[in-house]
Amino acid sequence: MIGAVLAAMLAGGLLLVADGWRRARRPSLADRVLPYVRDVHPTPGVTTGHLVGEVFGPAWRRVTGAIGESLGSNAAIARRLRNCGLDDDVEAFRLRQATWGALGLAAAVAMSIVAWSVSHPPVVALLMWCIAGLVGGCLACDQWLSARVRSHEAQLRAEFPTVADLLALSVAAGESPLASIERVTRVSHGALSHELGRVLAQVRSGETVVAALDEFASRTGVTSIARFAEAMAVAIERGTPLIDVLHAQAADVRETARRELMETGGRREIAMMVPVVFLILPITIAFAFFPGMVGLHLTSGG
Known part of the structure; x- marks a missing residue:
């Protein structure tokens, strides 16, 4: 399993090197025009996050585009981003979603390595677990956006x-x-x-x-x-x-708002019966009948 992870990292590094070499040989129009308009449109200072984005950005955008199209349409994402008041565009959200998926995949791989070192489970189960971590991270980011929209609307x-x-x-x-x-x-x-x-x-x-x-x-x-x-x-x-x-x-x-509050109270009234019926009522009955049962037991024993 460790060898497979190392081989995947090596293959990913080689692919990034090949992609960077290809882009360096054939620069885009923006890369060729940007040095001549830098005084008109100044670029921000080079930071660590900006440098990482420049190195891994193109390949990462292609991955996020493929993942995003499989998890939801860009129109729905743009509408939810607009509803919650965020200034991010769809591409920025896809990058965040892919990052969450990568974190979920990394956590699943770490747990798979630990499980392999302890009990040697089937490789297919570990692969399914890694895929579930990747998809779960992407879905968690989507749910985060939905929760953000609901909170903003509230x-x-x-x-x-x-x-x-x-x-x-x-x-x-x-x-x-x-x-x-x-x-x-x-x-x-x-x-x-x-x-x-x-x-x-x-x-x-x-x-x-x-x-x-x-x-x-x-x-x-x-x-x-x-x-x-x-x-x-x-x-x-x-x-x-x-x-x-x-x-x-x-x-x-x-x-x-008053009508919605009354409707919510009516729905919660039924939910409040659950602890009353299954928790408070049995304890009350036990406290009521336990002294009588103890008294009967003593009387029968005497």
């Missing part, structure tokens, strides 16, 4: 009523919608404030307020916030009263 729902009320108060005080958004992003901190800051940055870069709000509505995964952004864009475009729209949206979200 934060958006929790912050939305307060932010909507702040926007309504600012607009009622006489400020414009753009100035209200700027004030809210300056005095508050959170996921929704960060998203509104992105809207503000898009407006400052040249887009209209309506277009920035429409893009915000398209990239968020929360239905209430998307409806709020669309209603705010329509109110700004058509000149309808914005204060009533904001207060109505905040009240709607609070009512939805």
Whole structure:
């Protein structure tokens, strides 16, 4: 097993050397143009991570592309990255996913070496275990992204009523919608404030307020916030009263949260019966009947 691992490492090193030699003989267009535009587009300083990315990047990207296409579409990954507010692109996520898979494979190989040195299990079982470690690492990264999306959406729902009320108060005080958004992003901190800051940055870069709000509505995964952004864009475009729209949206979200809380409480009520029936009730019955059983035993013994 150790010899197989060493042979795989040697083969991987030879393949990397051959790939680097091939790329050095036929450089890409970006490699040829970059030295002449370095003053226009400066490159970051060479760090350890940047150097590793330059050495192993092309081969690693091909591996991640193959793994990614087998585990999910790039469109779904891009949509989830956009929903959770991450600035990474699909390629960066695929690199992270492949790294997690490599860590899972390394852990599986280490456990396989230990198992081989102890009990000599079948080689097929060890290979299946290594494949399971690789796939498990990739799936764990995908689940991490899904959990990140759910957490981000929960934060958006929790912050939305307060932010909507702040926007309504600012607009009622006489400020414009753009100035209200700027004030809210300056005095508050959170996921929704960060998203509104992105809207503000898009407006400052040249887009209209309506277009920035429409893009915000398209990239968020929360239905209430998307409806709020669309209603705010329509109110700004058509000149309808914005204060009533904001207060109505905040009240709607609070009512939805209250209804979801009551539904969750109703579902948890059934789950709370499990420890009562299988833990507390048997202990109560034991405490109630044990003295009587002891008394009967003493009476029968006398």
